[in-house]
Amino acid sequence: xxxxxxxxxxxxxxxxxxxxxxxxxxxxxxxxxxxxxxxxxxxxxxxxxxxxxxxxxxxxxxxxxxxxxxxxxxxxxxxxxxxxxxxxxxxxxxxxxxxxxxxxxxxxxxxxxxxxxxxx
Amino acid sequence: xxxxxxxxxxxxxxxxxxxxxxxxxxxxxxxxxxxxxxxxxxxxxxxxxxxxxxxxxxxxxxxxxxxxxxxxxxxxxxxxxxxxxxxxxxxxxxxxxxxxxxxxxxxxxxxxxxxxxxxx
Numbered sequence: 163x164x165x166x167x168x169x170x171x172x173x174x175x176x177x178x179x180x181x182x183x184x185x186x187x188x189x190x191x192x193x194x195x196x197x198x199x200x201x202x203x204x205x206x207x208x209x210x211x212x213x214x215x216x217x218x219x220x221x222x223x224x225x226x227x228x229x230x231x232x233x234x235x236x237x238x239x240x241x242x243x244x245x246x247x248x249x250x251x252x253x254x255x256x257x258x259x260x261x262x263x264x265x266x267x268x269x270x271x272x273x274x275x276x277x278x279x280x281x282x
Numbered sequence: 283x284x285x286x287x288x289x290x291x292x293x294x295x296x297x298x299x300x301x302x303x304x305x306x307x308x309x310x311x312x313x314x315x316x317x318x319x320x321x322x323x324x325x326x327x328x329x330x331x332x333x334x335x336x337x338x339x340x341x342x343x344x345x346x347x348x349x350x351x352x353x354x355x356x357x358x359x360x361x362x363x364x365x366x367x368x369x370x371x372x373x374x375x376x377x378x379x380x381x382x383x384x385x386x387x388x389x390x391x392x393x394x395x396x397x398x399x400x401x402x
Contacts, residue, residue, distance in 0.1 A: 163344065163360065165351045187330035187358050188381055190308060210307035212379075214334075216354075224283065231285045234336075238307050240283065259332075259379060261308055 168194065168216060172255055174282045179274050181258055181266070182282040193258040193279065200248040204268040211239045211260045213247070218254030222247055288314065288336060292375055294402045299394050301378055301386070302402040313378040313399065320368040324388040331359045331380045333367070338374030342367050 171184050171194050178198045185192040197220070213220065213236060220231045222239070223246040231237050239245050267275045291304050291314050299321060301313040317340070333340065333356060340351045342359070343366040351357050359365050387395045 163349070163358070163363070165349050165355045165357050168354050168356065185332070185356065185358050187332050187360075187379070188308075188310060190310075192332065192356065192358075212305070212307050212312065229283070229285050234288050235285045236288065236305065236312065237285050238283070238305050238312075240307075243283070259307070 168257065171282055172196065172216075178253070180276050181279050183279055184282060186262070190259055190261050191264075191279075193260070194282075195256045195258060196253055197247060197256060198249050198251070198253045201246055202267055202270060202272050202274060203244055203246045204270050205242055205244045206260070206264050206268050208241050209261045209264040210241050211258060211264065213237045213239065214257040214259075216255040216257055218249060218252050220247060220249060220254050220256065288377065291402055292316065292336075298373070300396050301399050303399055304402060306382070310379055310381050311384075311399075313380070314402075315376045315378060316373055317367060317376060318369050318371070318373045321366055322387055322390060322392050322394060323364055323366045324390050325364045326361055326380070326384050326388050328361050329381045329384040330361050331378060331384065333357045333359065334377040334379075336375040336377055338369060338372050340367055340369060340374050340376065 181193040181195040183191045183193050215231045222229045298318045301315040303311045303313050305312040335351045335353050342349045
């Protein structure tokens with residue numbers, strides 16, 4: 163029940179596409195991620211995901227369009243919807259909120275997939 | 283499935299202590315609130331609440347201490363814990379995430395209590 167300073171947490175890791183858990187509420191985790199380049203296409207069968215952009219510009223590809231999200235903007239990706247987050251070469255800082263059951267890349271196993279996400 | 287710009291949403295209302303719903307995920311609402319002055323003491327029996335400070339400084343009183351939260355900081359208030367949010371006279375902009383079942387001031391009815399929170 164302490165405040166959590168996002169910048170201090172971001173300073174604790176450098177890896178890309180490796181979400182770190184910083185808080186928990188109502189069966190969900192709050193996570194921070196630094197991302198750069200392109201993730202793989204994936205979906206989460208039962209979990210909605212909230213993306214909050216803290217720094218940089220995130221491009222979220224859907225099969226029919228791309229949504230561009232900057233600092234101070236948020237996006238909900240509903241369960242079951244295929245998506246591919248990517249950046250335009252820059253490092254982007256994200257805050258994510260999703261159920262604890264959420265698998266990193268859904269049912270797809272890939273070299274980018276992180277099996278066990280850690281707390282920081 | 284569009285991006286939501288928080289500043290644009292904040293510009294749509296001026297009332298204090300009147301959270302507005304801007305998104306929904308996993309049975310929870312994402313809300314924005316402008317707050318100033320002092321809320322009443324209350325708790326939520328079954329719901330954890332996430333506070334994300336966007337602008338200004340929020341003081342969260344607990345019965346045994348006060349947590350100070352600024353921009354770029356977050357706080358989870360666990361279910362059942364009595365709390366009283368307040369500001370130091372300034373207007374503070376918050377983003378909240380909490381279950382759809384969450385009552386504004388828990389089981390307490392007060393003139394500040396908002397029964398039906400609206401979408402913007």
